[in-house]
Amino acid sequence: MSEIENKKPQERLQERFAYVTEILQRLQALDDEQGFRRDEASEQGQLLAGLRERLTALHSADIAYILEGLPLEERLTLWQLVQAESDGDILLEVSDAVRETLLADMDEEEILAAARELDADELAELAAELPQDVVLELMESLDALQRERVRSALSYEEDQVGAIMDFEMVTVREDVALEVVLRYLRRLKELPDQMDKLFVIDHAGILKGVLPIKRLLVNDPEKKVAEVMATDPVVFHPDEEGIDAAEAFERYNLVSAPVVEKNGKLIGRLTIDEMVDLIREETEGEVLSRAGLREEEDIFASVWKSIANRWAWLAVNLVTAFVASRVIGMFEGSIEKLVALAALMPIVAGIGGNSGNQTITMIVRAMALEQVSTGNTNRLLKKELGVAFINGIIWGGVIGVVAWLLYDYFALGMVMIGAMTLNLLLAALMGVLIPMTMVRLGRDPALGSSVMITAMTDSGGFFIFLGLATLFLL
Amino acid sequence: MSEIENKKPQERLQERFAYVTEILQRLQALDDEQGFRRDEASEQGQLLAGLRERLTALHSADIAYILEGLPLEERLTLWQLVQAESDGDILLEVSDAVRETLLADMDEEEILAAARELDADELAELAAELPQDVVLELMESLDALQRERVRSALSYEEDQVGAIMDFEMVTVREDVALEVVLRYLRRLKELPDQMDKLFVIDHAGILKGVLPIKRLLVNDPEKKVAEVMATDPVVFHPDEEGIDAAEAFERYNLVSAPVVEKNGKLIGRLTIDEMVDLIREETEGEVLSRAGLREEEDIFASVWKSIANRWAWLAVNLVTAFVASRVIGMFEGSIEKLVALAALMPIVAGIGGNSGNQTITMIVRAMALEQVSTGNTNRLLKKELGVAFINGIIWGGVIGVVAWLLYDYFALGMVMIGAMTLNLLLAALMGVLIPMTMVRLGRDPALGSSVMITAMTDSGGFFIFLGLATLFLL
Structure with missing residues (x-):
């Protein structure tokens, strides 16, 4: 068994950043010296191939971080090298100002390809910044359920719960045994991220409680969901302010929580990763707005x-x-x-x-x-x-x-x-x-x-x- | 089956705050009118009994929130009413300035009782603010393992990973089957909060990988841990800055992560709830320090x-x-x-x-x-x-x-x-x-x-x- 990589994440990230900057600078120097060459045989071509390979192994958040730290020209050189299937994730990770520069560099085909990899809530998040006709074409390519979800997310303000929630919920009924739930999960093959609880609903989709995974794991598999579930979960409404929800996540140490309509019907899910982003944005927005800066300016803006x-x-x-x-x-x-x-x-x-x-x-x-x-x-x-x-x-x-x-x-x-x-x-x-x-x-x-x-x-x-x-x- | 409570958490919290303030104000008015009476038969006594009952049902974070929003005198009245067994949790939740006022109001016995309910990492967090002799007495009352953990936590700076990590880890070996892991968890009866992965270690305690609960749930129970575990987890070191760890949690959407020594030995665990607190503190500290305020001032300070x-x-x-x-x-x-x-x-x-x-x-x-x-x-x-x-x-x-x-x-x-x-x-x-x-x-x-x-x-x-x-x- 090989050893795990035992290095501080911050150091690893800095190394990656330094590596990418160095390659980009060497490329620039070579271009200045020998002219712009991109064929495989050239030194530039080999550097590029190495860089491309390295990028494939990186987390999209790391690539986003590197893109944000690069001046416009080098940023776009790097962006061209990124695998098309990560484009969507990276666009979601970068700041608004940087996203704008990246989108400006993509043609319609590339944007469509990137967007196809995304979930409904992620699509809705990007939609505001995409050209109108790209959004229309995208909507047509979705199935009815997905399209309905994107529409629903778009009907809320950017910072309301309805626009932030995702739809990756796993739901169960209260009258089944835990054993059945375990078998059901095994059949799903893949579970959503940040899923620390299942949502318990009735035949009409009304939320009856939540089943924390912890309880699922420690209780007798013969027991029924209803015996084990929590019936006083913290729930959110789609018209609530996202930052209020984030404060509740903070206060009650939540990882995920159900979003329900007024009548109690389950319609979505909030997760801690989105809430952390909100907290960060709110406090940073406060610092910037005191000094008369909007959030969108990045340090390499013209x-x-x-x-x-x-x-x-x-x-x-x-x-x-x-x-x-x-x-x-x-x-x-x-x-x-x-x-x-x-x-x-x-x-x-x-x-x-x-x-x-x-x-x-x-x-x-x-x-x-x-x-x-x-x-x-x-x-x-x-x-x-x-x-x-x-x-x-x-x-x-x-x-x-x-x-x-x-x-x-x-x-x-x-x-x-x-x-x-x-x-x-x-x-x-x-x-x-x-x-x-x-x-x-x-x-x-x-x-x-x-x-x-x-x-x-x-x-x-x-x-x-x-x-x-x-x-x-x- | 009764309906779940379908209200926004922020509204519920405001209602609780308003209720407590109202009772406290009525008590004050009665004291002014009729003199200070606390016997059960008096109107004051009945109000107090009602308030005390209501407090028992509240989350300690809610009580902390209410305490922070009350002027000193009313804050201490309320603090006296709180059940002793929640004291420790509440002390951890309130801001530093408010904690100081609460501790000043407690005698040694009360502090010891409150501290006994806490885990090693929580004790270490409070220790700096407790009287020296209380800390000594507390340390003596702990078993050897707990004492060692408190000592270890105290040996790091307040904002280093080593001081923030907890010790609630569930560890497994890589050569057992998932089925065995599931049975092992069931025997534990209670699992730590924010546990989204198990830590895989060898006989010497060296971290070999992590087993996300998701993978445990969807994979064939016959499979071995080694086949299913992730071998490239994000790991932290005890001497790392907490805020760097928090940024890594944010970037990679982590819920929990292992802390290892230089040699790879697993020694603790970081969780997202602590990281969120760090992010909040950091950005707020920035806002305040720009204006020349320290973090510790609360609005009712003298x-x-x-x-x-x-x-x-x-x-x-x-x-x-x-x-x-x-x-x-x-x-x-x-x-x-x-x-x-x-x-x-x-x-x-x-x-x-x-x-x-x-x-x-x-x-x-x-x-x-x-x-x-x-x-x-x-x-x-x-x-x-x-x-x-x-x-x-x-x-x-x-x-x-x-x-x-x-x-x-x-x-x-x-x-x-x-x-x-x-x-x-x-x-x-x-x-x-x-x-x-x-x-x-x-x-x-x-x-x-x-x-x-x-x-x-x-x-x-x-x-x-x-x-x-x-x-x-x-």
């Missing part, structure tokens, strides 16, 4: 694509910066009289922005976990205002003393303390109220939270500081 | 605790803001001559900060996915500089025209365009170089990235704009 992706946020920022600038403009007279104000005002605005971002990040996160309700708004607000007040006195005090010493002007230091404290209080107030208002308006509280709070603390900070200075110093 | 949690970041920000302020201070003479500079300078700094944050967020993310290597730094840098240049011309042009019209000063508008473009180029350069340098220094590129890039674009923006203005306008 300059123009990147500009298109990022312009909206920059434009919003330009408007808020312009407003802040006009606030300062109102006090130009004061600044002319006391130019130290110009140097000190960014400190007040900056600390307010930083503190407000801390508050809003925490509130948005607590909202995502549904731990913030209108019932505890007051309590939260009181706490955040308390933190802001104390921070204002402490940090405002520090910077106030520094300003006093620097400009040898005591009253200026006092104005700094006052302005810092007031701006931190404003930051805390807005840090709680902005996300609360967003949710009440039915919007995602994370999106734009950072820009909005910064706009408030910039304009507010300039106004408070310059206003106080004009009142008390001039 | 004012002082919150201040302690957030002060370091604010202090860093204060220093960078002070530096920016001194940069402006260098140009006070110029501002006195042309006060419009004071009003316009935050625009240059602000847009630079926003754009730099977009770049750095994308680079950090690509680094987390290990798609950025030193090999493609130049290419990335060229692209980001291209985006910055074009954005500088476009947005600088817009704001330059506005400044020209507003102040009726053409050269001022030109200086705006130049300063915007240069500051955006600086932002792009730093957005690529800062995370690259952090990684080369062996540090987490996400931590502090936002503060550092903003510090660069603030000070840099002020310097560039005021410097250009001094050169060309005065």
